[in-house]
Structure formats: C-alpha cells, structure tokens
Amino acid sequence: MRLARPLEKLISELEKLPGIGPKSAQRLALHILRQAPSEVRELARALVEAREKIRPCSRCGNLTDEDPCWICTDIHRDGSIICVVEEASDVIALERAGYKGKYYVLNQAPRFLESGSLENLNIDRLLRNVVTSQVKEIVLATNPTIDGELTARYIAELAKPVGLRVTRLAHGLPVGGDIEYTDELTLRKALEGRQEI
Amino acid sequence: MKIDAVEINNFRNLSRVLMHPAPGVNLLVGKNAQGKTNFLEALYVLANGASFRPARDRDLVQVGQASYLLRGRYRVVEKDFNLTVEFSCKRGKIIRVNDKRSVFHRQNRLQVLLFTPDDLYLVKGPPERRRSFLDLILSQVSAEYEHHLNRFTGTLSRRNNLLKKQQVKGKDFQLLTDMLVQSAVPLVSARINLVNRLETEVASLYHRLTGEQSEIKIRYALSFSPKAGMASAPTISDLLRQALEAAREQELNRRTTLLGPHRDDFNIYLQGSNAKTYGSQGQQRSLAVALKLATMSLFKSLKGYFPVFLLDEVLAELDEQRRRLLLDHLCGAGFQAFLSTVDSSVLTGDRHKIFFISGGSITEEG
Ligand SMILES: [Zn+2]
Numbered sequence: 239m240r241l242a243r244p245l246e247k248l249i250s251e252l253e254k255l256p257g258i259g260p261k262s263a264q265r266l267a268l269h270i271l272r273q274a275p276s277e278v279r280e281l282a283r284a285l286v287e288a289r290e291k292i293r294p295c296s297r298c299g300n301l302t303d304e305d306p307c308w309i310c311t312d313i314h315r316d317g318s319i320i321c322v323v324e325e326a327s328d329v330i331a332l333e334r335a336g337y338k339g340k341y342y343v344l345n346q347a348p349r350f351l352e353s354g355s356l357e358n359l360n361i362d363r364l365l366r367n368v369v370t371s372q373v374k375e376i377v378l379a380t381n382p383t384i385d386g387e388l389t390a391r392y393i394a395e396l397a398k399p400v401g402l403r404v405t406r407l408a409h410g411l412p413v414g415g416d417i418e419y420t421d422e423l424t425l426r427k428a429l430e431g432r433q434e435i
Numbered sequence: 436m437k438i439d440a441v442e443i444n445n446f447r448n449l450s451r452v453l454m455h456p457a458p459g460v461n462l463l464v465g466k467n468a469q470g471k472t473n474f475l476e477a478l479y480v481l482a483n484g485a486s487f488r489p490a491r492d493r494d495l496v497q498v499g500q501a502s503y504l505l506r507g508r509y510r511v512v513e514k515d516f517n518l519t520v521e522f523s524c525k526r527g528k529i530i531r532v533n534d535k536r537s538v539f540h541r542q543n544r545l546q547v548l549l550f551t552p553d554d555l556y557l558v559k560g561p562p563e564r565r566r567s568f569l570d571l572i573l574s575q576v577s578a579e580y581e582h583h584l585n586r587f588t589g590t591l592s593r594r595n596n597l598l599k600k601q602q603v604k605g606k607d608f609q610l611l612t613d614m615l616v617q618s619a620v621p622l623v624s625a626r627i628n629l630v631n632r633l634e635t636e637v638a639s640l641y642h643r644l645t646g647e648q649s650e651i652k653i654r655y656a657l658s659f660s661p662k663a664g665m666a667s668a669p670t671i672s673d674l675l676r677q678a679l680e681a682a683r684e685q686e687l688n689r690r691t692t693l694l695g696p697h698r699d700d701f702n703i704y705l706q707g708s709n710a711k712t713y714g715s716q717g718q719q720r721s722l723a724v725a726l727k728l729a730t731m732s733l734f735k736s737l738k739g740y741f742p743v744f745l746l747d748e749v750l751a752e753l754d755e756q757r758r759r760l761l762l763d764h765l766c767g768a769g770f771q772a773f774l775s776t777v778d779s780s781v782l783t784g785d786r787h788k789i790f791f792i793s794g795g796s797i798t799e800e801g
Contacts, residue, residue, distance in 0.1 A: 356606070384593065395610070
C-alpha cells in the first residue's frame with residue numbers, strides 16, 4: 239500500500255516515539271490531519287520550544303528552562319539534604335510525595351552490563367556541589383534494581399569520606415520497580431524510613 | 436490443592452477437553468503422540484503461565500487456530516478458585532483468577548510439581564540439576580527466595596563481565612563482590628535448611644519404596660569451604676568472602692566467578708558412601724523418586740497444602756516392583772496426581788480414575 243509522502247513521513251516520525259507502535263502512529267497521524275492548522279502549529283511550536291528551552295540544570299541536572307532551576311534557587315527548601323535520583327521523572331514523583339530538600343539527577347539510568355563501568359555516571363559534579371554547599375545528608379533514591387543499588391553503593395563509598403550522612407530509601411518499594419511508578423504513599427513512607435548505608 | 440474441573444481449547448493437539456478428575460490418582464492412558472504429555476503441559480501452563488518444554492506461546496496454539504484457552508477450577512484450604520489462561524496471537528496472554536486479571540504474584544495460584552524421566556537423573560546427573568531442584572522448590576514456596584535468586588544471578592553476571600574484561604582493580608568489582616556475598620547468604624542458608632529437612636523425609640520414603648533399611652544422609656556441599664553444610668549465616672558470609680579473595684588469581688585466569696551458590700551441590704550417602712558414585716542405577720532412581728515425593732510433603736509442611744503432582748512417563752522408566760510401590764504410595768498419599776502411561780493395567784482398585792487419550796480427545800473409563 240502507498241501513502242501520500244508527507245503522511246508516510248509523519249507516521250514514521252511518530253513511530254520513533256517510545257510506546258508508539260505502527261497502529262498508534264497511524265491513528266495519531268490521522269488525528270493530526272483532522273485538526274485545524276492553527277492547532278497543529280501550536281503543537282509543533284510546543285515541541286520545538288520545549289526541546290530548545292529545556293535543558294538539565296547545571297547544578298542538579300533537573301530539567302528546567304532557567305538555570306539554575308527553580309528548585310536549586312528556592313530558599314525555602316532544605317539545602318542540607320540532597321536526594322539522588324536516576325531520572326527527572328523521579329523528581330516529579332518525589333515532589334508529589336512532599337519531599338522538601340534538593341535533588342541531584344543522574345539523567346541516565348545506570349546500565350552496568352552495557353556500559354561496563356560506573357565511571358561515566360556524572361557523580362563527580364555531585365560531589366563538587368556537595369563540598370561547596372551546606373549539604374549534610376545524601377539520600378540515595380536510585381531504583382531498587384541491581385544497577386540502582388550498585389550506583390547507590392558507589393556514591394556512598396565516595397561520599398562517606400567527605401563526612402556526609404548517607405541514607406538509602408527504605409524497602410517497601412516494589413522490588414525491581416521504578417521510583418517513577420511508585421504511588422505517593424509508598425514513596426512517602428520510603429522517604430521517612432530511609433536508612434543509613 | 437485439588438483440581439476438580441479442567442477445560443482445554445485448541446492447545447497443541449487437544450481441540451476440546453472437558454474433564455472432572457478424581458481427587459486422588461488420575462491415570463492418563465494412551466499410545467505415544469496421542470496427547471498425554473500435552474495434557475500435563477496444559478496443567479503446567481495453567482499453573483505457571485509458561486511451558487516446561489522449550490516452546491513459545493504461539494507454538495502451543497493448535498495448528499490452524501489463533502488462540503488457546505485453558506480453564507481450571509481448584510480448591511485450596513476450603514476455598515474455590517477459577518483460573519483461566521488465555522493466549523491469542525493478536526492480544527498476547529491474559530491470566531485471570533476468579534475473573535480478575537492476575538499479575539504474577541503466586542498467592543492463590545494453582546501450584547503443580549512436575550516429575551519427568553529427566554528427574555530420575557537427579558542423583559546421578561550433573562550438579563546443576565540438583566541445584567535447580569533446590570531452587571525450584573524454594574522459589575515455589577518463597578517469593579523472597581526467588582527475589583534473592585534473581586538478585587544473585589544478576590550480580591553474578593555483572594561480576595563475570597568484569598572478570599571477562601580483566602577489570603578487577605576498580606571500586607565496582609569490590610562492590611559487586613560485596614553484593615554477591617550478601618545475596619549468596621540467604622540462598623545458601625535456605626538450601627542448607629531445605630537439605631536438612633529433606634534428609635528425614637527422603638530416608639523414610641526410600642525405606643518405604645525399596646524395603647531397604649540403609650542409613651541415608653544428605654549433605655549440602657559448599658563450593659567455597661569443605662565444611663559440609665552446617666554453617667550459620669555470618670559464617671557463610673565470611674567463608675565466601677575469604678574464599679573469593681583467595682581465588683582471585685584463579686578467577687582472573689578462568690575469567691569467571693568460581694565460587695558461590697552457583698557452584699554448590701548436595702550429596703546423598705547410602706550407608707556412608709556417595710550414591711552418585713557408588714549407588715546402583717536402581718538405588719539412584721529410587722532416591723530420585725524419594726526426593727520428588729519428599730518435596731511434596733515439604734511443600735505441604737511449609738505452605739499448609741499439597742501441590743498437584745504431575746508425572747510424565749515416569750512409570751515406564753521404573754521396574755515392576757518400584758512402579759507398584761510408587762503407585763501404592765500415590766494412592767494413599769492424600770494429594771492429587773496425574774500420571775501418563777501407556778499401560779492401563781498398572782493400577783487396580785477403585786480409588787482412582789482412568790482417562791483414555793487418543794488423537795487429542797479424552798474419554799473417561801466406564
Ligand atoms: Zn537545579
């Protein structure tokens with residue numbers, strides 16, 4: 239079957255998005271074609287603008303349109319505690335759970351078997367930030383996977399000599415699960431019950 | 436746990452089967468390639484969501500059909516459950532317990548224990564067979580064990596990866612070694628515990644099955660210490676840590692983790708000598724049968740109920756006397772069993788049901 243060239247192109251671009259198969263890509267494309275040109279222009283502009291204006295915060299790695307981000311500059315937040323997470327989506331989850339400290343976002347899920355090393359996680363910057371600020375505690379909120387735990391232990395090893403309290407989110411998190419998909423209550427409990435490692 | 440109704444649609448060569456099995460022994464009688472093993476496989480898939488044979492779900496669908504549907508009604512601790520496993524090439528697999536979508540927690544799920552002719556090599560065969568025997572039963576009774584096992588396996592493959600690349604100087608290798616030891620401890624403790632409990636059970640079953648009064652000992656064998664399986668958790672941790680330290684050079688040469696629960700074993704001693712090397716074939720097979728039956732009773736004492744016992748062509752592999760003793764035991768054991776056999780005359784009496792399987796259809800005797 240042959241499709242009009244622009245339609246085919248649209249479908250193939252949509253298909254590259256995560257969670258979108260050929261069928262959904264086709265449905266989305268046809269939906270877009272039915273929309274008013276102004277609406278489609280709005281969508282295109284939002285895509286480009288978000289991509290161009292939002293980048294990782296130079297201090298914490300959180301996704302932001304101003305640098306440093308609104309969390310780093312918020313003086314009402316507790317600057318003595320810093321929570322290390324794998325992805326910016328984990329920040330959203332922890333915010334919902336009512337966490338009031340600062341963050342450090344690794345911006346990459348550790349995949350030890352593929353990369354074969356922990357060296358390329360940007361942990362150095364975390365430690366530089368920590369040494370020059372009033373941070374007293376690091377909460378490790380990497381996912382309860384093997385790689386998440388390995389990363390947590392690695393950071394703990396590096397941070398302890400600096401004299402910081404290092405804690406890890408308490409269990410009760412679904413085993414092998416992702417912080418991002420954990421419900422607020424479980425996450426709040428895990429925060430309260432965090433343990434020294 | 437007992438199944439009182441089974442329905443099978445479009446599974447392998449079984450187009451449509453409706454069956455009401457006996458609460459005790461069920462004999463599935465038929466020539467080869469008529470569907471006996473397929474029937475047992477259907478029960479296994481119902482319980483575990485996947486086959487014991489290397490097969491993808493679409494291989495399980497009857498040729499020319501687009502989906503299979505399995506239903507089972509079973510009773511456990513005074514409660515009835517309806518379980519369905521449905522697979523269609525289009526929508527994938529859907530498992531329902533009492534009409535609710537079930538994710539993979541095992542609570543209330545049908546539990547089966549499979550016994551195939553391969554298991555008769557449990558005593559004589561390579562160590563991985565005995566390790567997976569222990570892992571299988573422990574994972575079945577404890578989700579925690581399963582969790583530790585997955586963690587251990589994942590840590591092991593990461594550590595092996597570094598050994599393969601000869602990168603053992605870094606912090607990551609040290610951390611992986613720590614994690615390996617930590618996740619090894621609960622595995623080894625649980626296995627030692629299980630082996631010790633098996634000993635008494637196996638001894639009494641073996642005596643009953645063979646009439647021999649030989650003394651039976653079962654000992655867990657650690658790969659990292661000559662101390663035969665009586666160690667406590669802190670000891671296991673220390674022993675493994677030190678042994679790994681000492682084996683570093685060797686591990687670098689062999690590029691893999693040489694010590695740990697993935698290299699452990701257990702030995703069975705008949706009158707003081709290792710049955711693996713000194714036992715006769717008959718003794719080894721009787722011990723294998725006793726081990727399988729012992730698992731049934733251990734499951735019961737840990738979970739409070741028996742799983743359903745599936746025996747695929749095991750009878751044909753046993754001599755006349757052992758077959759009779761096994762059947763006598765099954766008839767009085769109090770659990771439900773399904774046995775496939777070519778010969779219907781193996782069982783007499785009226786405490787069992789006989790089903791004939793031919794060309795994919797099943798009829799009850801009488
Ligand atoms: Zn920031």
